[in-house]
């Protein structure tokens with residue numbers, strides 16, 4: 001589990017376009033094969049006004065417009081993990097443009113955990129069948145001529161995967177920018193020690209590997225950024241850089257996590273994202289509802 005399950009090839013250079021969602025500080029990506037029209041969308045966002053219970057698709061429509069404008073063929077919709085801070089727009093985009101929806105195989109663990117917390121009935125399948133493909137560690141898939149390799153990088157959640165395509169790696173919430181450190185590891189199924197080991201795995205990619213973040217919060221007032229490199233993370237990451245050892249990281253991460261409030265959108269996000277971005281089934285009134293478990297999280 002500690003080694004990289006494939007041979008990195010930095011000569012392969014996918015074209016990466018980023019889309020920043022300001023309300024949730026999420027970055028979505030279009031990854032394009034430079035030698036064909038094939039592309040993938042990673043971690044798309046559905047808009048929600050939670051106070052009003054209203055969803056919309058402005059952000060997803062921008063991604064769709066980009067793909068249509070450049071006549072691209074959408075082959076994959078990738079979720080790096082089950083996000084707890086934004087809702088996925090993958091099924092909406094898939095409905096307009098096609099493509100297959102993929103996530104890590106441990107989605108089944110996440111579905112089991114949150115299926116219980118939200119007291120979902122037996123109609124909620126916990127076998128990952130809402131997705132088209134469940135990735136295992138060392139798996140690969142094609143975006144046109146690009147081969148994407150999948151590495152299991154749990155710790156933030158059990159299903160987190162890092163997707164490596166040529167000289168680019170999409171790390172989800174495994175790492176933040178060097179001055180942001182790392183993501184929390186205190187959600188159900190998260191674990192700081194596991195996260196440290198996953199981060200070491202990402203940092204064992206070649207130093208020049210481009211790393212693309214799922215989130216950035218612009219620490220200390222700097223502008224939002226989403227791209228760094230393995231070398232920069234090793235040299236400068238405030239949580240794991242400069243050879244920080246495992247016990248030091250775990251202590252820091254656990255102490256810090258104990259101070260963090262729940263993400264504003266965790267309750268709607270989990271209920272939608274554990275269903276691959278689908279809204280909960282409509283009831284007899286024809287409407288879809290979200291639950292709020294009291295003292296359940």
Ligand SMILES: [Fe+2]
Pocket residue numbers: 081082083084085156173
């Ligand atoms: Fe996350």
